[in-house]
Amino acid sequence: MSLLDKVREAGVIGAGGAGFPTYVKLSSKAEYILLNAAECEPLLRVDQQLMLMFPNEIIRGFKEAGNLVGAKKGIIGIKGKHKEVIAKLNERIEALCLSDFIEVKELLDIYPAGDEQVLVYELTGRVVPEAGIPINVGCVVVNVETALNIYYASIDKPVTEKYITIAGDVPERLTVKVPIGTPIIDVLKLSGIDNFDDYSVIDGGPMMGAVLNNIDGYITKKNKGFVILKKNHPLIRRKSTNIEQAKRVNKASCEQCRMCTDMCPRYLLGHNVQPHKMMRALNYSLTDIEDVKIAQLCCQCNLCELFSCPAGLYPKSANLYFKDKLLQENIKYKPVNNEFSPRKSREYRLTPSKRLIARLGLHSFDKMAPVKEVDLMPELVHIATRQHVGAAAIPIVSIGEHVSIGQKIGNIPDGSLGASIHASISGTVEEVGKDFIVIRRD
Incomplete structure (x- = not known):
């Protein structure tokens, strides 16, 4: 079996964010393979620690990914402040005789350094076109835990576990490895809190993560961290605002100062995303659909909403309002240009992580x-049949069947984008449904 087939069979996906199936990315041909080790979301610590714990495995998985896409060069992008990790990576790259292929490049401590398009520019000097992806400029990007899982796939070990950071206003901050399908509440209680009545939980980082409506869910391959804060924390109040509330606030206070646009990471790369115009269109009920198509260029980094706006308004929500409206009408933005260059003001408008925090x-x-x-x-464990971009996995086990850890329990539907799923514990299948396969431990 080829390595690409092994990655597919192992159920490897992007281990953060949307969860795009990795075998599809690695089916492309690219000049550069890039390792996204920026981990720019405040408070999250998974990638930094994995690189110290498993440097050889991550480097090998990264090199294998580079081989699959035919890359001429592999670049690891990591913030310069992580001196110990950088030293370890350089040492192991040298020891593995991969210095001719893999290079470590230091990134500024800014947000969002880990945005794929920002990362591509910082590491290669290339700007991904509007509405494009890194492969459009000859790059494929994988993150740290994905590279580790590519290595594991090469030795026939599927994805059955997940590393999670638990942070925030808690007695104990820690990073743990747990079986996929573990109840989220069990993971949260490792923080030293038993009663969550006075707390809210952000699934992911504090910038892009969403506040969970309830904590009765289960760990998936995409989870990376949980930030636990008191319900009255300003960030929780901000992130709990719904679109109707945001629209009312925006209409009452926006003075068109442009700070949301002038600080936007994609705008600074030369794209035409302009959230202040979405605020204007929303506030004045402008109906020209051509003027709001640029909302689809928003990467939802939330910088405009949680940092840039001096009045504390909701520009990202205005973008999302029009993105949803355009989606409902099946209207897509079509770029006018093919080549882009950063705006001259970019170097003066980068957002330092410490100021953001x-x-x-x-x-x-x-x-x-x-x-x-x-x-x-x-x-x-409740193992979701859809933990990834694409179609849900089709169960291939039955109620009452005994399964072993690592055994495949769900296949990718024929002709579809998707990812296979595997048993994260050994035990008996108790339930097989459209959304979950439930396994009881031996």
Whole structure:
């Protein structure tokens, strides 16, 4: 079996964000393979620690990914502040005789350094076109845990576990490895909090993560961290605002100062995304659909909403309002240009992470979350059939069947984009549904 087939069979997806199936990315041909080790979301610590724990495996997985896409060069993008990790990576690259192929490049401590298009520019000097993806400029990007999973796939080990950072206003901040399908509440309780009545939980980083409506869900391959804050924390209040509330606030206060646009990372790369115009269209009920198509260029980094706007308004929500409206009408933005260059003001408008963390009210929580081995053995795991971009996996097991850890329990539908799923514990299948396969531990 080829490595690409092994990656497909192992169910490897992007281990953060949308969860795009990795075998599809690695089916492309590219000049550069890039490792996204920026981890720019405040408080999250997974990637930094994985690179210290598994440098050889991550480097090998990254090199294998580069071989698959035919890359001439592999570049690891990591913030320069992570001196220990950088030293370890350089040492292991040299020891593995990969210095001719892999290079470590230091990134500024800015947000969003980990945005794929920002990363591509910082590492290669190329600008991904509007509405484009990195392959359009000869690049394929994988993140740290994905590279680790590519290595594991090469030795026939499927994705059954996930590394999660638990951070925020908690007694204990830590990073743990848990079986996929573990109840989220079990993971959250590792923070030292048992009663969450006074707390809210952000699924992911504080910038792009969403506040969970309930904490009764289950760990998937895409989860990367949970930020736990008191319900009255300003960030929770901001992120809990719905679109109708945001529209009312925007209409009452927007003075068209342009700061949301002038600080936008994609605008600074030369794209035509302009959230201040979306605010104008929303506030004055402008109906020309051509003027709002640019809303589709928003990457939802949330910088405009949580940092840039001096009045504390909701420009990203205005973008999302029009993105949803355009989606409903099946209207797509079509770029006019093919080549783009950063705006001259870009270097003066980058957002330092420390300033961002202070603005979010998270400075006192910006602390280490060390890896801790925990004996977390859930009696039941609920393994979602759709943890990725694309079609849900088709179950291939039946109720009452015994499965072993690592056994495939769901296949990619024929002719569809998707990812296979595997048992994360050994036990008996208790339920097979459209959304979950439930396994009871032996």
